[in-house]
Amino acid sequence: MQAEGKALVLIGDGLGDWPIEALGDRTPLEAAQRPNMNRLAAEGESGIMDPIAPGIRAGSDTAHLAMLGYDPFEVYTGRGPFEAAGIGLDVQQGDVAFRCNFATVDENMVVLDRRAGRIESGTDQLVAALNGMQIGDVTVLIKESVAHRAGMVLRGPGLGAKVTDADPHAEGAKVPTVEGSDEPSRKTARIINEFVRRSYDILKEHPVNKKREQEGLKPANIILPRGAGYAPHLGSFQGRTGLSAACIVEVGLVKGIGRYLSMDVIDVPGATGGLDTDVMAIGRAVIDALQTHDFVLCNVKGPDVAGHDNNPSAKVEIIERMDQMLGMILENIPPKTYIVLTGDHSTPCPYMDHSGDPVPVVIWGPGVRTDSVTDFGERSAARGGMGRIRGKDILNILTGFLKVQEKFGA
């Protein structure tokens, strides 16, 4: 089936909020100048959306998985695989993924510093000495992330993810022996224990560490993997939906989901993931991607940042900038483009974290049943024609409009 039209899912990360006294009992969204968002509401159909289910505090990862059509209760076993994919590791379905720290140990394997003196540079050279290591029939892939962090995957037959951490989570403690709770996981444990030992043998002699020691810095002389997660078999987004898809997002974890689903993950220079991000650069990337893809997922991280910081005025401002971005997009979209505008969860400023509140949602495009709502806000959307839906409904609604969804029944 060839898509009849295009779809853009535009996410303000952590967009939903609470009425705030300093904003005249309006939410930051309600207080923002948002003529283009309001245009979508006036011409489209509004509703509220529970990313997972009413009251459930969604993560960005579980919420995006839901909006991309997966049931996170079924497929989500932890952030590990998506985080590893997010830093650019080639995570394949069936791998076991880990978060890792570079750490400093003494010759008795006692952890002196869990963050290797918060090492700032050279970890790319250190991982190069370890990446691709073969242990039996298992290949170890490892890649540096920011500071002392790294991601790792094990690839090979018969691996499990029910293993303890190699990280003692305390300094002055010995590196623990990893244990697995079933047969595949005991295999993983043996590989990890061997890898940790070898990482020490290799890293303690590495020139980067010799130089650090000369400079009085703690050597990053061991890798401590933790938080094992099994990479679930999700297939590719295009294979499942028939839609060629691009992912223009600022959150590493969500980038990881895009890579994991074989979407085209487009990095935008100037997209910082902060309040200073270049929304117009993101908007131009969206316009370009809509020329070459059926489906574009775009996430602007700023509203979430402002929510976590309890900074309502910053949240108003980034929403206003998103609105300008939307205005530019609206002038440059292909004919028959559907736009869903929503959040992946609420991050109310007073709550300073993801809450269980629903988010407003609007769908705009040919054939949509325009309702009486004329502005885009948490409470106006609740009066919309869509009622209260869930994150997992979004993809079905869009594949229906784009005519790439098989009829269920006859």
Next chain:
Amino acid sequence: MQAEGKALVLIGDGLGDWPIEALGDRTPLEAAQRPNMNRLAAEGESGIMDPIAPGIRAGSDTAHLAMLGYDPFEVYTGRGPFEAAGIGLDVQQGDVAFRCNFATVDENMVVLDRRAGRIESGTDQLVAALNGMQIGDVTVLIKESVAHRAGMVLRGPGLGAKVTDADPHAEGAKVPTVEGSDEPSRKTARIINEFVRRSYDILKEHPVNKKREQEGLKPANIILPRGAGYAPHLGSFQGRTGLSAACIVEVGLVKGIGRYLSMDVIDVPGATGGLDTDVMAIGRAVIDALQTHDFVLCNVKGPDVAGHDNNPSAKVEIIERMDQMLGMILENIPPKTYIVLTGDHSTPCPYMDHSGDPVPVVIWGPGVRTDSVTDFGERSAARGGMGRIRGKDILNILTGFLKVQEKFGA
């Protein structure tokens, strides 16, 4: 996680109703003077709630289980365990619980009266002669309830609940031999058959019965267990949510659920469960409990009684008295208290039983997205910002606001 605030879930049992001509086509709730309920609606967020799912006729037990966060389709196998806990039996998870009648049999075990002449007193002495009986490795716990009724649990290893009743459900019939449909249940059946025989041997000689016979009354000379239910493993409410909890309810079955979940079940003198109940005494108990607990569940039974009796004016009156109770509570709550006001199901007067209609619900407290609804009623609530939720959403919404819910994802 320490709760940031308190929560009160205030239930009018069977609160929902239908428009009634004699009330000017208003429901009893809509017809009631209810300034305090209306205040919650004006300051809070309204919606409608299906206790289980749209159209499903909920019981008080299944509805309360849902609102306390359990899926009744998973955990509910019958009222037995909760009813036994409700009369004060120490039901433990894994027990098999029964409802029992004291009955009158002749020497051939033919049932002469299934209710032992509706015996009014002395059953406490009769159960004392049976309680704690040991049969093999199984202990029998039994406690009297009102009139000819009693509750019983079997406690021991390897018991099942798939057994037939020891009650022939007809007079003139012999006490049937209980049968089990799997190996654990066959063990239960053997214990019950032995218990029933021994109950006859002991009770027929009991002074209470000797005296009844002298007075020309039917002796309560046997116990007939029926309605076996396996006590599900639910854990404690506090263990699962982190919230210390009190249960101030009038319905025995709901009291049983509270005890079963190790909530503090507070008995209120003057709370009769009828239309004559002392709502202000209940209100004072709620105010006290909110000082010492994070979470208080309160249920007033009266609206359900009036619904079953098809007595709209009595329903209006008990709702008005609940509203006065709410007014007192509102003047005496700790700061940062969330209130959910709703029903556990609808008991429309013309229907005279629990119907499948949703109930109105309002949530009130800091951060709630106030909507345009200004009165609390079945039809006004349907226009509220919450839309249509389910009973099981209530606890998630509250644990989100109280910040005791783990984020699902990152």
